[in-house]
Amino acid sequence: xxxxxxxxxxxxxxxxxxxxxxxxxxxxxxxxxxxxxxxxxxxxxxxxxxxxxxxxxxxxxxxxxxxxxxxxxxxxxxxxxxxxxxxxxxxxxxxxxxxxxxxxxxxxxxxxxxxxxxxxxxxxxxxxxxxxxxxxxxxxxxxxxxxxxxxxxxxxxxxxxxxxxxxxxxxxxxxxxxxxxxxxxxxxxxxxxxxxxxxxxxxxxxxxxxxxxxxxxxxxxxxxxxxxxxxxxxxxxxxxxxxxxxxxxxxxxxxxxxxxxxxxxxxxxxxxxxxxxxxxxxxxxxxxxxxxxxxxxxxxxxxxxxxxxxxxxxxxxxxxxxxxxxxxxxxxxxxxxxxxxxxxxxxxxxxxxxxxxxxxxxxxxxxxxxxxxxxxxxxxxxxxxxxxxxxxx
Numbered sequence: 001x002x003x004x005x006x007x008x009x010x011x012x013x014x015x016x017x018x019x020x021x022x023x024x025x026x027x028x029x030x031x032x033x034x035x036x037x038x039x040x041x042x043x044x045x046x047x048x049x050x051x052x053x054x055x056x057x058x059x060x061x062x063x064x065x066x067x068x069x070x071x072x073x074x075x076x077x078x079x080x081x082x083x084x085x086x087x088x089x090x091x092x093x094x095x096x097x098x099x100x101x102x103x104x105x106x107x108x109x110x111x112x113x114x115x116x117x118x119x120x121x122x123x124x125x126x127x128x129x130x131x132x133x134x135x136x137x138x139x140x141x142x143x144x145x146x147x148x149x150x151x152x153x154x155x156x157x158x159x160x161x162x163x164x165x166x167x168x169x170x171x172x173x174x175x176x177x178x179x180x181x182x183x184x185x186x187x188x189x190x191x192x193x194x195x196x197x198x199x200x201x202x203x204x205x206x207x208x209x210x211x212x213x214x215x216x217x218x219x220x221x222x223x224x225x226x227x228x229x230x231x232x233x234x235x236x237x238x239x240x241x242x243x244x245x246x247x248x249x250x251x252x253x254x255x256x257x258x259x260x261x262x263x264x265x266x267x268x269x270x271x272x273x274x275x276x277x278x279x280x281x282x283x284x285x286x287x288x289x290x291x292x293x294x295x296x297x298x299x300x301x302x303x304x305x306x307x308x309x310x311x312x313x314x315x316x317x318x319x320x321x322x323x324x325x326x327x328x329x330x331x332x333x334x335x336x337x338x339x340x341x342x343x344x345x346x347x348x349x350x351x352x353x354x355x356x357x358x359x360x361x362x363x364x365x366x367x368x369x370x371x372x373x374x375x376x377x378x379x380x381x382x383x384x385x386x387x388x389x390x391x392x393x
Contacts, residue, residue, distance in 0.1 A: 004024060004025075004046065005030070007049070008022060008024050008030070008043075009030055012032045013032065014085060015032060015088075016033045017084070018033060018038050019031055019032065019033035019037050020032055020038055020078075021037040021041070022040075022041050022043075024043050025043045025044060025046045038073065038081075039071065039073025039074075039077070040071070040072040041069070041071055041078075042070040043063070043068065043069055044069070044070065045063075045068040047060070047068075047069075053090055053092065054091075054095050054096065055090060055091045055092065055284070056089045056090045056091070057283055057285075058096075058287065061284035061288070061354060061358075065288075065350050067347075067350070075357045076327060076330065076357040076361060079357050079361035080360070080361040083361040083364070083365045086367050091283060093280060096283050099286055100281060100283065100286060101280065102286075102292045104247035104250050106223050109196075109292060110196045112245070112290075112291040112293075113196045113197065113245050114196060115291055116289065116291075117175075117195075118197050118198060118199045121202070122343075123343060123344075124176070126332075126333075126339060126340065127332040127335075127336050128176075128329065128332075129328075131147055131151060131154075131178045132175070132176035132177075133150040133154075133175065133178045133179075134176070134241065135153070135240045135241035135271065135325075136241075136271070137150045137153045137321060137324070137325040138150075138152045138318065138321055139321055142324075146325065146328040146329070149321075149328075154179045154183075155182070157179065157240070157269055157271065157372070158182065159389060159390050160269055160372070160374050160390065161374070162267065162383050162384070163187045164187070165188040165189065166188065167187075168191075168192070168234045169183050169191045169237070169238065170191075170193075170227075170232070170234040170236070170261065171192070171193040171194070171237075171238050172224050172227075172237065172238070172239040172242055172258075173194070173224075173240065173241065173242025174193025174195050174204065175241070176203045176204060177193055177203065177219060179238065180193045180217050180219070181211055183217075184208075184217040185211065188216065190216060191217045192218045193217075193219045193220070194219070194221075194222040194224065195219065195220075195221065196221070196223060198221070201219055201220075204219035224242075224257050227257040227261045228256065228260040228261070230261065233261055233263055234261055234262060236266060236267050236268070236269075237266070237268040238268070238270075239269075239270050239272070240271040240272075241271065241272060242272070243270055244273050244290070244293050244295055244296070246294075246296075247294050248294050248296070251296065251304055255305070256308070259308050262377045263377070264378050265377060265378055265379075265382065267313075267374065267375070267376050267377075267383070268374070268375055269372060270301065270371075272296060272301075272370070272371065273295050273322075273368050273369070273370055274296055274298045274301075274368070274370065275295045275297050275298075275368055276297060276298075276366075276369075278296075278297050279295070281295060288351055289351075298315070298373075301373060302315070302373070305373070305375050309378055310375040311375055311376045311379055311380070312375050313374045313375055314372070314373070314374040315371060315373050316372045317371055318371070319363050319366065319369045319370050320363070320364075322363045323363045323364050326356050329356055330356040330357055333353065333356060340352075
C-alpha cells in the first residue's frame with residue numbers, strides 16, 4: 001500500500017462511526033467505517049502533513065475554500081458528524097500565536113470588527129431576512145420563519161429586561177438596529193445604539209427615519225470604551241452578539257463601562273456565544289471570518305458580574321435555536337449564491353458556506369453555546385417573581 005494512502009487511512013480511522021468514503025489525490029479511495037458510505041470527502045491535491053499538525057481546521061478549511069477538497073453530501077450533516085470528534089482536531093498555539101492572540105487596543109479591534117460587518121449592507125440584505133438581525137433568533141414554534149423568529153427574539157429580550165415606556169435603553173453593538181427600532185416603537189422607550197461599523201450606522205439612521213422613530217431611536221458611532229466618560233445613564237442595557245469581539249483581556253473593562261452608565265437597580269442582558277472553557281478559538285474562523293474574535297466562557301462572565309455587585313437574575317441557553325438560525329441563513333445564502341459570487345468570488349462563497357454550516361455543526365455538538373444572562377445592578381424586587389410574563393403576548 002502506498003505511503004500517502006496509508007497516512008490517509010491512519011488519519012481518518014479516528015473518525016470511524018458513520019461510514020464515509022475518502023478519495024485521495026492519487027485517485028485511490030477507501031471507506032471509513034462499515035456499510036454504504038453516507039458521504040464522500042475528495043482530495044484533488046494532497047495537504048501537507050505539517051499544515052494538518054499546525055491546525056487541522058485551518059488546513060482543511062483552506063483546502064475546501066480553494067476547491068482542492070470537495071464534499072459530496074449535505075455540508076451541514078457532514079460537518080455535524082465530523083465535529084463529534086472535535087477533540088481530535090490539531091491546533092498548535094505556539095505556531096499560531098500571532099493569529100490567535102491579536103491586539104485588543106481600540107484601533108485594531110475597530111479594524112477587525114469592520115472587516116466583517118462592513119462587507120456591505122447589500123451583501124447582508126441578500127440573505128439575513130427582513131429584520132437584518134445577525135444573531136441567534138428565538139423559535140417559539142419549530143415551523144416559524146426566520147423573520148418571525150428574529151422579531152420574537154427582540155420581544156423576548158425586551159420582556160426579560162422588563163422594559164417600560166420612557167425608560168432609557170442602551171444597545172451596545174446594535175447591528176442594523178432591529179432591536180432598537182422594536183423597543184422604540186413597541187415600548188416607547190428612549191433608545192440609543194452604538195456600533196463601530198459605518199455600514200450599520202448608515203442603515204440604522206435610514207431605518208429609524210423611515211419608521212418615524214427619530215425622536216426615540218438614536219445611533220452613534222462609538223466604542224464601548226467611551227461610555228464611562230460619556231455622561232450618559234440608562235435604565236436598561238442590552239448587548240447582543242458583541243461580547244465575542246471584546247477580547248478576554250478587556251472583559252473587566254467592558255463590565256466596568258456597563259457599571260458606569262447603568263442606573264442603580266437597572267437591568268442588563270448579555271446575549272452572546274459562549275463556551276465551556278477559556279479557549280483561544282478556532283484558527284480558521286479567526287483568520288477568515290472573525291479576526292480577533294474570542295468566545296467567553298459562561299463562568300468567567302458570571303464571576304465578573306458578581307465582582308461588580310451585579311445580581312444574576314436569569315441564565316438561559318439558546319444553543320439549539322442558533323442551529324436553526326444558522327441553517328435558515330445558509331438556505332437563504334444558497335438561494336442568493338449566484339448573486340454573491342459576482343460580488344466577492346467563488347472562494348468567498350465557499351468560505352461563507354463553510355462558516356455557516358460549520359457554526360451550525362459547532363452549536364449542534366455543544367462545541368459552542370449561546371447564553372443570555374440577565375442581571376441587575378444591586379438588588380431589585382421590581383421584576384416579576386415568576387417567568388410567566390415572558391411567554392404572554
